[in-house]
Amino acid sequence: MENEVTARFRAHLREMEEALPGIREDDPGEVFLLAALFRDGDFLMLEDPIRFVYLLNDTAESFLVPENVTMTGTFRQESEDPVSASLSREGGTNGRPFRYILAVRQGDLYHGGTSFVLFFTGLHQENHFYRYGRLGHFWLKGDELLRQVQYKAELLRDKRAYLGVDSCTDEERKLAWLSEYPPLSGLFFPACDPEYLRLRDDPWDLNETAADVMEDLAKQLENPRILRALEKYHENSTRRAAGHVASLLRTNAFLPLILSLTKAFESAGSVYPERPYKEEDAKKRQALERKACRILKSHPGSLLFYEEPYLSWKDEVDFSAYVIEIRKGLYRIRTRVFPVSLSEEP
Numbered sequence: 205m206e207n208e209v210t211a212r213f214r215a216h217l218r219e220m221e222e223a224l225p226g227i228r229e230d231d232p233g234e235v236f237l238l239a240a241l242f243r244d245g246d247f248l249m250l251e252d253p254i255r256f257v258y259l260l261n262d263t264a265e266s267f268l269v270p271e272n273v274t275m276t277g278t279f280r281q282e283s284e285d286p287v288s289a290s291l292s293r294e295g296g297t298n299g300r301p302f303r304y305i306l307a308v309r310q311g312d313l314y315h316g317g318t319s320f321v322l323f324f325t326g327l328h329q330e331n332h333f334y335r336y337g338r339l340g341h342f343w344l345k346g347d348e349l350l351r352q353v354q355y356k357a358e359l360l361r362d363k364r365a366y367l368g369v370d371s372c373t374d375e376e377r378k379l380a381w382l383s384e385y386p387p388l389s390g391l392f393f394p395a396c397d398p399e400y401l402r403l404r405d406d407p408w409d410l411n412e413t414a415a416d417v418m419e420d421l422a423k424q425l426e427n428p429r430i431l432r433a434l435e436k437y438h439e440n441s442t443r444r445a446a447g448h449v450a451s452l453l454r455t456n457a458f459l460p461l462i463l464s465l466t467k468a469f470e471s472a473g474s475v476y477p478e479r480p481y482k483e484e485d486a487k488k489r490q491a492l493e494r495k496a497c498r499i500l501k502s503h504p505g506s507l508l509f510y511e512e513p514y515l516s517w518k519d520e521v522d523f524s525a526y527v528i529e530i531r532k533g534l535y536r537i538r539t540r541v542f543p544v545s546l547s548e549e550p
Contacts, residue, residue: 207368210236219243226291234327235291235304238268247287247308249279250516254322257517258329259366262336263359263473265516266367270324272303277320285311301325331367332515334479337470340509342526347393348539349462349528350453352509355395356469357382358402375472382465384411385418387437387449410441421468425460456532466507479515488523488546496525496544503529503542 210233213220220227220236223243227235237258241247248257254273259266289308296302303325311317336359340352360380364372372380382388386408390401415438422431437449452458481489489512500508506529513522525544530537 207233207370209366209368210234213237213240224289224291226293232327234268234329237329238306238327241268242287242289245286247289248517249281251279251281255330259362260514260517261359261362262339262356262512263333263363263476264367264371265332265334265514267330267516268327269330270304270306270322271326271328273322273324275320275322278318279308279320280310280318283310283318285317331371333371333476335473335476337473338509339512340526341395341511342509342541342543343396344394345541346539347454348541349466349507349530349537350388350393351395353382353462353465353469354388354390354393357385357388358390358395360472373472373475375468378413378417379468379472381411381414381417383414384409385414386410386441386443386446387453388418391446392450408443408446410438410446415441421464422461425464427460430458430461454536456535456537459530459532459537462537479512481515485513485523492523492525492544492546495546496527499527499542499544503527505530 213236214229214233217227217229220239220243224235224239227239238256241256241258246257249255250257250267254270254275256268256270257266258268287308287310289306292305292307294300294303294305303323304327306322306324307319308322309317309319313319336356341355342348342351344351357379360372360376361383364377364380369377384404386392389407390403391407394401415434419431419434419438422434425431433449433452437445453462480486489510492510496508496510500506506527509526509528511524511526523546527542527544529540529542531540532538
């Protein structure tokens, strides 16, 4: 079904033709999504069954699934060589069934590269949405609560951008706008190393909807000081003003707003199921939760987050948990993170 994502790609037909030679304007939207993977250098294929990874993050696992697919040639799952492809068709006339032919090259064929060909009759998109409110990653120290809020806003922005607004609930659509609120963004609270940070073309530009979402949350707190600070920034959204608000977000006085944001993301994600792991992994997850809860009891008022692997893509991430102890310093919020893993003693 055509949505605003595939319509956007279709509008850039020449760009898609360069990414996947052989694509046609009348091809289904899913073929344009496939072309976008080659354009962005994001082509990843899983085997058994064959499918193309479209989006993997804590909110969603999305795939493009070829129908009635067969493959010839050699596919290297772990290859880091650049990938290119072309698309052609056969059949569809004189009673012959129509099918696509996707020829993929991994690296230089004259210098150890490989190639394979996929034959399929069509593509469909398969989306799985999961609970994400209590998932977290703690790659950088300091401001851990703010980094988690920023991280989840980015996750929802990607979900909306790659899968369309219909993939998000009303609450998620609102929270996704916070990725465009400069004082809360990666400008001040990056959730990953700078080399992996993706900022907007104009990251200092305040989005009006993002400002309204932040102010609505502040109004619910019935805290005039917090609301007035946000409104002043809305009226005069300079870089200096953004830095001032970012500094305020680190203070004890603004802790109620940060906790409210944390709870808002947890509530938004709670409408989805947990990832349905196989029995062995599910037992590991349960054992980790029991261990983490024991630690949590000894640190009243702390928050608990988990790190989990994807269901479909096996990487180095294993089950782990983090207890975040929140303390009020003289002026600023202080946090201390207690990592929890099954390999450590309780």
